[in-house]
Amino acid sequence: MKVIPTGIAGLAILEPRLFQDDRGFFMESWNSQTFRDAGLDLTFVQDNHSRSDRGVLRGLHFQHPNPQGKLVRVTSGSVWDVAVDLRRSSATFGRWFGVELSAANKRMFWIPPGFAHGFLCLEDGTDFLYKCTAFYQPAQEHSLLWNDPALNIPWPVAGMDIQLSAKDRDGLPLAHIQACD
Numbered sequence: 001m002k003v004i005p006t007g008i009a010g011l012a013i014l015e016p017r018l019f020q021d022d023r024g025f026f027m028e029s030w031n032s033q034t035f036r037d038a039g040l041d042l043t044f045v046q047d048n049h050s051r052s053d054r055g056v057l058r059g060l061h062f063q064h065p066n067p068q069g070k071l072v073r074v075t076s077g078s079v080w081d082v083a084v085d086l087r088r089s090s091a092t093f094g095r096w097f098g099v100e101l102s103a104a105n106k107r108m109f110w111i112p113p114g115f116a117h118g119f120l121c122l123e124d125g126t127d128f129l130y131k132c133t134a135f136y137q138p139a140q141e142h143s144l145l146w147n148d149p150a151l152n153i154p155w156p157v158a159g160m161d162i163q164l165s166a167k168d169r170d171g172l173p174l175a176h177i178q179a180c181d
């Protein structure tokens with residue numbers, strides 16, 4: 001597995017080893033030993049799966065005070081995935097990083113606890129799968145406003161009708177958010 005740093009401590013793009021043959025492909029999407037060897041000693045308690053069409057934007061979500069670390073990937077279609085550092089102790093508080101995840105590139109994104117996370121779906125029928133280090137606690141879930149000018153995230157929305165949940169439409173600007181650690 002290749003670990004690609006992002007310039008934000010702890011946040012990493014992961015490229016699993018791919019085995020291709022006449023039948024198709026094989027890859028390990030999670031192996032605790034391989035991840036530990038790569039410096040990621042993780043315990044997951046919940047797996048999630050969502051499906052979205054092009055133009056759906058989910059996020060930017062974070063849980064506080066019990067933050068979730070998330071190992072995310074796409075098995076059908078593609079997204080532009082974004083993580084925002086909300087760790088007060090971090091030198092990069094408020095900084096974001098974006099990466100395209102797709103069924104084709106098979107990239108995974110490790111988002112440690114203390115980040116807000118969201119994605120824009122680029123294709124109809126996109127399947128988004130992720131493992132979480134803490135249980136979902138709806139009373140602790142919050143939305144950071146996806147298009148907050150203070151973040152200035154260049155979402156690739158040209159030509160799209162953006163579809164948001166009511167909660168995400170009413171997301172909080174960064175300036176109103178407490179740190180997550």
Ligand SMILES: Cc1cn([C@H]2C[C@H](O)[C@@H](COP(=O)(O)OP(=O)(O)O[C@H]3O[C@@H](C)C(=O)[C@@H](O)[C@H]3O)O2)c(=O)[nH]c1=O
Pocket residue numbers: 048050058059060061070117118119136165
């Ligand atoms: C996230 C979640 C939702 N739900 C339920 C609550 C609600 O009725 C329904 C849809 O929830 P949401 O609108 O919050 O789903 P969604 O907008 O897909 O939320 C997800 O967005 C991405 C960006 C993340 O990072 C995830 O952690 C999660 O917050 O599913 C669960 O039962 N368990 C869960 O873990």
